[in-house]
Amino acid sequence: MTNASSDAERTAKVLLCVGNSMMGDDGAGPLLAQQLADRPIYGWQVVDGGSAPETETVHIRELAPKLLVVVDATEMGLNPGEIRLVDPDSIGEMMLMSTHSMPLNYLIDDLRDAVDEVVMIGIQPDIVGFCYPMTPPVSQAVAALYQKLADDEWRQIPQLTAEGERC
Numbered sequence: 001m002t003n004a005s006s007d008a009e010r011t012a013k014v015l016l017c018v019g020n021s022m023m024g025d026d027g028a029g030p031l032l033a034q035q036l037a038d039r040p041i042y043g044w045q046v047v048d049g050g051s052a053p054e055t056e057t058v059h060i061r062e063l064a065p066k067l068l069v070v071v072d073a074t075e076m077g078l079n080p081g082e083i084r085l086v087d088p089d090s091i092g093e094m095m096l097m098s099t100h101s102m103p104l105n106y107l108i109d110d111l112r113d114a115v116d117e118v119v120m121i122g123i124q125p126d127i128v129g130f131c132y133p134m135t136p137p138v139s140q141a142v143a144a145l146y147q148k149l150a151d152d153e154w155r156q157i158p159q160l161t162a163e164g165e166r167c
Contacts, residue, residue: 013044014065015149018072020051024132025080025125028073031134031142041150054107061114068115069154070108071145073138074122076160081137083145084160086120121145121157 015036019029033048040046045063049056053070060068076084088108108118123142126135148154 011045011063011065013067013069014060014063015044015046016049016053016056016060016068016070017046018049018051018053018070022130023051024127024129025123025134025138026051026073026128027134028123028125028138028142029071031139032071032146035142035146036149039146041146044149054110057107057110060111064114066116068111068118070118070120072120072122073125073128074120076122076124078124079137080124080126080135081141082124083141083157084122084124085155085157086122086160088118088120121154122160 015032017029017033017036019026021027021030030048030050033046036044036046045065047056047059047063070088074084074086076082076086078084108120112118123138123145125138145154145157148157
């Protein structure tokens with residue numbers, strides 16, 4: 001067998017949740033990972049990447065998912081709690097703010113040969129600071145995103161546009 005898994009062995013959908021639960025709204029990804037651990041959604045495998053998601057690349061490569069959805073609190077210049085699909089190819093160009101040691105576009109580029117499709121979902125944070133609690137708009141957004149995943153309606157999330165939605 002080669003490095004690539006056969007289609008029968010591949011995981012269909014992996015959700016990579018990114019963020020730091022000790023940093024207020026940056027904990028959106030880990031909160032979603034916890035909700036999925038508590039109430040799994042059929043067909044989705046969750047990976048909690050925490051604040052160093054690059055440490056999960058080997059695991060994700062082993063899963064060889066057909067679809068990888070990366071969820072992270074992302075500064076997009078929107079109202080707190082707004083959710084957007086973010087084109088992974090434009091992450092670097094849009095200079096989206098991240099609190100992680102490695103920019104997500106590098107991580108996504110690294111995984112492209114192991115994954116058929118990569119999608120990023122950003123949740124607009126309000127307060128990102130050490131020991132701050134998550135704000136209600138962001139925790140409500142996480143609950144709404146969980147429901148969209150459960151109802152298989154996540155692809156209906158609006159796309160982040162390059163103009164008019166960023167600072």
